[in-house]
Amino acid sequence: MNGENTEQQHEKLANDEEMHAKVSLRAYEIYLSRGCEPGCEMEDWLQAENEILVSSTEEQPPAVEDAETKGEGVK
Numbered sequence: 001m002n003g004e005n006t007e008q009q010h011e012k013l014a015n016d017e018e019m020h021a022k023v024s025l026r027a028y029e030i031y032l033s034r035g036c037e038p039g040c041e042m043e044d045w046l047q048a049e050n051e052i053l054v055s056s057t058e059e060q061p062p063a064v065e066d067a068e069t070k071g072e073g074v075k
Contacts, residue, residue: 009053019056023048 014020026048027041034040 006053009057010049019052023052026051 012019023045027044030044030047031041034044
């Protein structure tokens with residue numbers, strides 16, 4: 001998510017229907033893995049949100065590559 005702070009990333013998750021669905025599904029999976037015990041809904045959601053943020057950040061290509069990384073300007 002290229003240089004955005006965590007708050008901006010969370011805002012994107014909240015406003016993106018596909019990402020919201022992914023977080024919702026992951027939160028449900030976490031709930032199931034805890035034995036379906038109620039009372040930790042917020043923790044499940046935040047864990048799921050963070051996992052989705054990390055995975056979506058890892059899938060993003062680097063925003064800007066410098067000339068050395070590309071091999072340009074290095075002789």
